[in-house]
Amino acid sequence: MVLLLRMSDIWAQDSIAATLPVQWTLQQCFDYALKNNIQLNSLRLSRLSTEQDLLLSKAAKLPNLNGTVSQNLDGGKTVNAAGNYPYNVNTNGNYSVNSNVTLFQGGYLNYDIKQKNLLTQVAGLNIAQQVNDITVSITQAYLNILLARENIVYVKDVVATSEAQVKQGQQQYDVGSIALISLVQLQSQLSNDRYQLITAENQHRQNKLVLKQLLQLPSSYDFEILEPDTLITNTRLYALxxxxxxxxxxxxxIKSSELGIQVSNLDLAKAKTGYLPTLSAGGALGAAYNSGNSNTAYFKQLDNSFYQQIGLTLSVPIFTRRVVKTNVEKAKIEVDQSKLVLQDTKTNLTQTIEQSYINVLNAQSQYDAAVEQLKYSQEGYRIASEQLKVGAANIVVFLQQKNLYVQALQSYIQAKYNAALNIRIYDFYRGIPVKL
Incomplete structure (x- = not known):
């Protein structure tokens, strides 16, 4: 049984994977996540639930209608005219309908409708906030994959160069042009470069897994992402x-927190209605039948017992053992708490944006420095490589220049994608959609 369930699960994943694209753009990632993300869909269901609460609060202003039917069978001994006690069985029934409607409750029902409407809006804003969070996370994961992929390309080039250098070093050693220690150093550098390539490939797989988890794709599904033509973005940095x-x-x-204050104020207004009287109207229709009354037919009994009732009920709170006062005071505390939540949300958001602004400045500075560093280290590595070919270079000096070049290259790649990510996140806070 467990095996069958396991197999059905695998088949289900395979069928889903068959409908997915092989290559993904960033926009496709966004679109898929908006449709399939579990957290988002859960928030959408929560919003549907709040909409039902709103409909229920509106319906509370309508009259209700209840029907009651009871049919009983009674048995027992009763004395008759002859002085005997025969066992008699009688049936009796009661039939009624009643309705009630609240005419006045201190405005409670209107406050409740307004509150439920606000809560529905809050639920929609929660969805929008989750969309924003997912957008940033997917963008970061997507760019990390591109970073790792580009790093692999450059490291492969370094490995190929190292292999050629080891081959040349072997030839030079064979003819006695270099010492064995020099050849060993070149071989050691090749091993290190291959290790760096394996590390880069592992990082690429790990970054793909992060994006797969964000998109909640089947574990058996393999995919690739499309690389944009350029990462050049708007270089204008808007004022903080x-x-x-x-x-x-x-x-x-922010909008959700602002609505939270209004929701709390409506809680306070609802609590204060506990001091006010409640006026309701009610009505009822009913009839009864008893088979023991053998002198009157069934429908005649119903006609004779048919009654109608209509009336008003006024309920005035006189002493509630502090229940209403406690509710009011707690609602006031809730209002103050909501104001603190708004203040905290604003503070966190402005601080996050300020940190994003600093990140952009740092990233742009690091990118400019990395470009210059790569330029000079690349030239130094080129010169050392030419010297190595003609046997004029010291192996130690050559390896130092090569390591400086590799470090500069990795710093450049990291700085390029870091700058691309941070500027897009900063613009996203300004309301600019993320694009590559």
């Missing part, structure tokens, strides 16, 4: 205050 103001005016977490 401008981005913060835009985020405070538009980000869903």
């Amino acid at each position: 205050q401008e981005v913060q103001d835009s985020a405070l005016a538009n980000r869903p977490e």
Whole structure:
């Protein structure tokens, strides 16, 4: 049984994987996540639940209608005219319908409808906030894959160069041009470069796994991502205050916190209605039948017992043992708590944006420095390689120049993608969609 379930699960994953693209663009990742992400779909279901709560609160202003039917069978001994006690069985029934409607409850029902409407909006904002979080996470994972892929290309080139250098060194050693220690140093460098290649390939697989988990793709599915033509982006860096103001005016977490204060104020208004009277109207129709009344037919009994009732009920709270006052005071505390939540949300958002601004400045500076560093280390490595070919280079000096070049190359790749990521995240806070 377990094996069958396991096989069915595998078949299900394979069928899903068959419908997925082989290569993904960043926009395809966004679109797929918006449709299939479990957390997002869970929040969407939560929003549907709040919509049902809103419909229920609106329906509370309508009258209800209940019907009651009871049919009983009674048995027992009763004395008759002859003084005997025969056992008699009688049937009796009661039939009624009743309705009630709240006419006045201190505005509680209206407050409740407004509150449920706000909670529905909050649920929608929670979805938007989750979309933003997923967008940033997917962008970071996508760029990390591109970074690792480019790093693999460069490291492979370094390995190929090392292999050629070892081959040349072997030839030079065979003819006595270099010492054995020099050949061993070249071989050791080749082993290190191959190790770096394996590390880069492992990092690439790990970064792909992160994106697969974010998209919640089947574990058996293998995919690749499309590399954009260029990572060049808008080099204009908007002022920090401008981005913060835009985020405070538009980000869903801020709007959600602002609505949270209104929700708390409505809780307070609902609690205060406990001091006010409640006026309700009610009505009922009913009839009864008893088979023991043998002198009157069934429908005649129903006609004779048919009753109608209509009335008003006024309930005035006089002493509630502090229940209402406690509810009011707790609601006031909730209002203050909601204000603190808004203040904290604003503070966290502005600080996050400021950190993003600093990250962009640092990333751009690091990228500029990495470009210059790569330029000079590449030239130094080229010169050392030419000297090695003609036997004019010291092996130790050559390996130092090569390691400097490899380090500069990796720093350049890291700085390039780090700058691309940080500028897009910073612009995203300003409301600019993420694109590559």
